[in-house]
Amino acid sequence: TMILGIETSCDETAAAVVENGTKILANAVASQIDIHRRFGGVVPEVASRHHVDQITIVCEEAMRESGISWGDLDAIAVTQGPGLIGALLVGVNAAKALAFAHGIPLVPVHHITGHIYANRFVHELQFPLIALVVSGGHTELVFMKAHGSYQVIGTTRDDAAGEAFDKVARTLGLPYPGGPEIDRLAKQGKASIDFPRAWLEEGSLDFSFSGLKSAVINYIHNERQRGREISKADVAASFQVSVAEVLVKKTMLAAGRYDIRQLLVAGGVSANSRVRKEMTAAAETRGIPLVIPPLRLCTDNAAMIAASGTIGFLKGMRADLALNGSPNLAIEDF
Ligand code: ATP
Ligand code: MG
Ligand code: FE
Numbered sequence: 001t002m003i004l005g006i007e008t009s010c011d012e013t014a015a016a017v018v019e020n021g022t023k024i025l026a027n028a029v030a031s032q033i034d035i036h037r038r039f040g041g042v043v044p045e046v047a048s049r050h051h052v053d054q055i056t057i058v059c060e061e062a063m064r065e066s067g068i069s070w071g072d073l074d075a076i077a078v079t080q081g082p083g084l085i086g087a088l089l090v091g092v093n094a095a096k097a098l099a100f101a102h103g104i105p106l107v108p109v110h111h112i113t114g115h116i117y118a119n120r121f122v123h124e125l126q127f128p129l130i131a132l133v134v135s136g137g138h139t140e141l142v143f144m145k146a147h148g149s150y151q152v153i154g155t156t157r158d159d160a161a162g163e164a165f166d167k168v169a170r171t172l173g174l175p176y177p178g179g180p181e182i183d184r185l186a187k188q189g190k191a192s193i194d195f196p197r198a199w200l201e202e203g204s205l206d207f208s209f210s211g212l213k214s215a216v217i218n219y220i221h222n223e224r225q226r227g228r229e230i231s232k233a234d235v236a237a238s239f240q241v242s243v244a245e246v247l248v249k250k251t252m253l254a255a256g257r258y259d260i261r262q263l264l265v266a267g268g269v270s271a272n273s274r275v276r277k278e279m280t281a282a283a284e285t286r287g288i289p290l291v292i293p294p295l296r297l298c299t300d301n302a303a304m305i306a307a308s309g310t311i312g313f314l315k316g317m318r319a320d321l322a323l324n325g326s327p328n329l330a331i332e333d334f
Contacts, residue, residue: 077309
């Protein structure tokens with residue numbers, strides 16, 4: 001099965017060609033990070049305009065790099081949602097135009113299923129499994145009994161983990177996106193500050209990061225107000241340890257509750273070195289096979305969309321030219 005994937009849900013314009021859901025023939029990503037950095041975050045209108053600029057170039061680049069021709073494609077898979085509506089529409093419209101022009105089926109993809117399927121480039125998925133999805137907009141535990149079957153068993157009640165990383169980084173005066181900056185800085189610091197961990201009710205698989213975020217921001221403001229010099233590296237390290245500890249403990253709690261054959265970590269925050277290290281150690285202790293994507297497949301890309309789209313294609317999922325972007329698309333409908 002040969003699939004062209006297209007992704008424009010946030011601030012990367014991406015296209016990729018994937019064979020059999022497992023082999024990447026081309027993976028083109030035009031990142032807008034440098035453009036949004038001077039605003040301290042993604043500006044939706046600016047993102048849409050840059051997607052329009054880049055989409056044709058990126059799709060052509062992916063096709064050229066793959067060495068295949070349009071007639072070799074079985075389908076075009078595109079991110080339908082969730083994401084920024086103006087950004088999603090650029091990818092959806094490009095996919096519709098290409099599918100129509102070349103007479104190829106169109107397959108809608110849920111962005112988060114894409115993050116999960118990035119793991120399939122590392123190891124074949126083995127069901128039942130649990131995926132911890134930690135990204136800029138999501139923090140959830142997803143149970144999968146088979147390909148293309150998603151049951152959310154835990155979710156954040158407020159902020160996503162990535163959002164907390166970005167906001168804490170911003171308060172520390174670090175550039176956007178904050179996650180990689182905190183990760184880097186934390187390596188030079190000590191986790192000496194005792195920030196809270198939100199466990200919620202006993203046994204809950206839900207997350208909460210707004211309390212931690214506020215505690216860190218208040219700490220920074222209070223110290224500054226008292227004229228005390230803060231160690232940014234210690235703040236970064238202490239914050240990161242708190243996030244990683246909660247993510248790992250909740251994931252292990254879930255893993256103990258369900259009879260699973262595999263544990264996956266997905267989304268931008270799975271690039272975090274502390275999360276990777278702690279999760280690897282915890283899974284090893286419990287003898288649970290763990291898969292985490294390589295760094296370049298953790299953040300947004302289109303190879304993951306093509307990989308999830310391959311499953312959708314094989315299940316017979318199709319969209320017609322009425323397909324629209326859906327900013328709040330639910331994973332359980334996929
Ligand atoms: P979503 O997938 O929920 O729609 P998104 O697509 O914007 O949101 P991703 O691209 O998956 O999110 O991930 C981006 C997030 O990952 C940002 O919040 C970024 O700070 C975070 N991130 C990236 N690298 C790291 C890292 N090394 N440590 C912590 N966070 C990181
Ligand atoms: Mg992004
Ligand atoms: Fe994402």
